[in-house]
Amino acid sequence: MEEVEWTPRQPRAEDLRVGLISWAGSYLTYEPYKNTVTATAKGLGRRQTWEILVSNQHDTQAVVRLRSLQGLYLLCEADGSLCYGRPRTSHHGCFLIRFHRNGQWTLQCIISGRYLESDGEDVFCTSRVLSAYHMWTPRPALHVHVILFSPLNHCYARADPTMGRVWVDAPIPCLEECGFLLHFQDGCYHLETSAHTFLSHLDRLVSQPSTQTAFHMQVRPGGLVALSDGEGGMLYPQGTRLLLSLGSNPHGGEEWFILQRCPTWVSLMSKARKFLSVVYDVEVCAASEHISPMSLFQFECDNETPTLQLRSANGCYLAQRRHRAVMADGHPMECETFFRIHWNCGRILLQSPNGRFLCIAANGLLMSSATIPGPNEEFGIRLANRPFLALRGRYGYVGTSSEHDLLQCNMDQPDCIHLLPCRQGIYHFQAQGGSFWSITSFGTFRPWGKFALNFCIELQGSNLLTVLAPNGFYMRSDRSGTLLADSEDITKECIWEF
Numbered sequence: 001m002e003e004v005e006w007t008p009r010q011p012r013a014e015d016l017r018v019g020l021i022s023w024a025g026s027y028l029t030y031e032p033y034k035n036t037v038t039a040t041a042k043g044l045g046r047r048q049t050w051e052i053l054v055s056n057q058h059d060t061q062a063v064v065r066l067r068s069l070q071g072l073y074l075l076c077e078a079d080g081s082l083c084y085g086r087p088r089t090s091h092h093g094c095f096l097i098r099f100h101r102n103g104q105w106t107l108q109c110i111i112s113g114r115y116l117e118s119d120g121e122d123v124f125c126t127s128r129v130l131s132a133y134h135m136w137t138p139r140p141a142l143h144v145h146v147i148l149f150s151p152l153n154h155c156y157a158r159a160d161p162t163m164g165r166v167w168v169d170a171p172i173p174c175l176e177e178c179g180f181l182l183h184f185q186d187g188c189y190h191l192e193t194s195a196h197t198f199l200s201h202l203d204r205l206v207s208q209p210s211t212q213t214a215f216h217m218q219v220r221p222g223g224l225v226a227l228s229d230g231e232g233g234m235l236y237p238q239g240t241r242l243l244l245s246l247g248s249n250p251h252g253g254e255e256w257f258i259l260q261r262c263p264t265w266v267s268l269m270s271k272a273r274k275f276l277s278v279v280y281d282v283e284v285c286a287a288s289e290h291i292s293p294m295s296l297f298q299f300e301c302d303n304e305t306p307t308l309q310l311r312s313a314n315g316c317y318l319a320q321r322r323h324r325a326v327m328a329d330g331h332p333m334e335c336e337t338f339f340r341i342h343w344n345c346g347r348i349l350l351q352s353p354n355g356r357f358l359c360i361a362a363n364g365l366l367m368s369s370a371t372i373p374g375p376n377e378e379f380g381i382r383l384a385n386r387p388f389l390a391l392r393g394r395y396g397y398v399g400t401s402s403e404h405d406l407l408q409c410n411m412d413q414p415d416c417i418h419l420l421p422c423r424q425g426i427y428h429f430q431a432q433g434g435s436f437w438s439i440t441s442f443g444t445f446r447p448w449g450k451f452a453l454n455f456c457i458e459l460q461g462s463n464l465l466t467v468l469a470p471n472g473f474y475m476r477s478d479r480s481g482t483l484l485a486d487s488e489d490i491t492k493e494c495i496w497e498f
Contacts, residue, residue: 006172006315008149008258016221017051017141019044020105021187023132024120030068030084037074037082039118043412045396049141050074052097052221061098062221063110076109076116080126103218103228104135137187138219140259143463143497144182144397144414145390147173148257153237157244157257159193164205166193166244168237172313174296176385179262183413188214189227194387196416201229203245226255261463262385264299264498267291268348269380269424270360276379278312282329284366296384301341303461303495308341308350318366320352326366346425346456347378380424381459390414392497393477400431400447407437407445410481420452428452439470443486466494 020028027041027048041048046069056063065087066074072084073093087093094110107116114125115134127134148157150168158170159177170178181192190209192198197205198213206213215227215235227235233246236254268276274286275295288295297318298311310318312328317337319330330337339358340351350358352368357377361367370377391398397414398407417437420428429437431447438449455475456468467475469485476493478484487494 008260016053016223017049018138018219019048019141020050021137021139022118022120022123023135024118026118026120028074028118028123028136030070030072030074032070035083035085037084037123038121039123040121043396044139044141046394054221055094057221061096064095064097064221065093066095066107076112076114076125078112080112080114080124082116082123082125097221099218099220100135103216104137106130106134107136139184140182140217140219140223140225142223142259143261143390143392145262145498146180146182147178147260147262148180149173149260150237150254150257152252152254152256153242155242159195159197159205161193161195161197161205164197165203166199166205168242168244172293172315173263174265174293174298174313174385176387179385181390181416182259183209185209185214187216188230189217190214191227199244201233201246203243220256223259224256225259226257228255264383264459264462265296265385266299266459267295267382267384268297269382271376271378272360274360274364276366278314278328281314282316282327284318284326284328285364286360286366287364291384299459299462301459301461301464303464306341307338309337310339320354320368324354324356324368326352326358326368342373343458344378346381346423346458348381349373349377350379382421382424383419383457386419386498388416388418389498390416393495394493395477395479395481398483398496404482405446406440407447407483408481409477409483415447422452422454425458426454426456429455439485443469443471443473443484445483445485460490460495463497464495465498466490467496 022039026039029038029041029048049069050066053065054062075083075093091110095107098106109125113128116125117133153168155168156170156173156178157166157168159166176194179194183190190198190213198209200206200212216230218226234250234255236250238245238247270286275288275291276286277288277295278284293313296313300309316328317330318326318328319336321327342349356368357370357373358368359370359377393409396410398409399411399415401408418430420430422428436449436452438446453470458466460466469475471485473485474487474494475485476487
């Protein structure tokens with residue numbers, strides 16, 4: 001089989017969403033019950049998230065519409081007031097965004113020529129004279145666990161904890177070292193590695209965030225970002241080894257990266273405790289007791305339907321072929337690459353398009369032959385590139401607050417939940433200080449338990465999961481802000497981004 005080049009996925013809707021921060025530090029917010037737009041919120045939530053729809057773009061500007069998560073648009077009326085709804089004409093709701101060197105945006109109404117501005121509370125379009133009150137800082141609204149892809153070098157950024165550096169040399173983002181946490185604080189960004197070190201202006205990884213780890217970010221619609229130190233230095237890959245470091249002379253767009261959510265890679269284990277691996281380019285078998293790059297599969301799941309695609313590190317998808325064999329030679333649009341997934345206490349059953357279940361044949365090859373599933377058709381599944389979780393629900397991230405002794409689910413920044421694998425699908429949740437999650441009789445959580453408890457993780461989408469808590473109920477977010485485990489069924493509040 002010819003070698004297949006790894007193809008990065010196309011931007012998704014969540015990659016194109018931002019929050020817009022006014023000069024006063026508050027976010028552009030749509031008020032669904034008042035049909036108005038304000039700038040009073042201090043955090044980035046669902047009502048502060050806008051999708052940027054581009055109709056025309058150049059280097060320094062773009063014509064766009066801003067759409068809320070409800071599907072309605074930011075609209076400027078003739079009197080300068082703002083509302084949100086559906087455009088009445090082809091130019092209604094269109095704004096000219098100008099990208100400024102300091103990373104900020106200005107939004108000018110196409111029809112009136114007036115700029116979007118805020119007085120710290122209300123938002124309006126009344127002035128044609130540009131001032132500091134018209135400046136908006138874009139903040140990417142995607143989940144904070146991200147990867148950075150260099151379109152010029154066709155590689156991903158990778159932290160190297162041994163050398164204390166970050167290289168842009170990973171052709172496939174299957175390693176945990178390719179994932180970074182993007183922390184937003186005081187208008188700047190801190191890039192944290194999976195080993196919980198931070199990229200600094202001195203090109204080294206350091207143990208604590210500081211002014212030396214704070215970067216300014218330029219954002220373009222479509223997920224393009226560039227990081228700088230605010231003093232003329234840009235972060236881009238340099239030298240023959242593509243060291244990610246500050247410099248003043250990037251060429252041909254070297255400083256631009258595509259910012260995307262960290263993909264989910266998993267390993268699959270048979271009943272005989274052998275890892276599924278791709279061998280001889282395309283054959284899939286369960287023969288190895290040790291994990292390798294060819295034992296990793298990207299988990300691509302549609303959260304609307306329980307169908308799954310597994311992408312191998314060779315760039316191809318697992319596909320059902322003739323004689324019921326399953327091969328790693330599929331392409332993303334082939335119907336033979338879609339498998340139905342069934343969960344059973346942290347283990348999975350995979351049903352092929354022909355209705356049969358995947359199992360391991362006597363020779364170790366992966367086949368689609370079982371009509372009635374049993375223990376031999378169950379596979380253990382484990383997160384391969386996620387040493388920790390950062391969970392985001394309907395009301396924010398899961399984390400601790402100085403104002404509460406219980407874990408909260410409405411935070412602007414997450415706490416990392418370190419995963420200690422117990423058995424397939426079962427994990428212990430460890431807090432950042434080394435203690436364990438504990439659960440109260442009310443189904444609430446504290447992060448300072450002495451004993452490890454079992455949590456069952458089930459993947460519900462490419463970056464979505466549910467957590468079955470030790471009390472037998474699903475963990476959910478509550479409008480009050482308190483994290484709870486009291487749901488017998490999987491509801492929208494039980495779905496977590498990770």
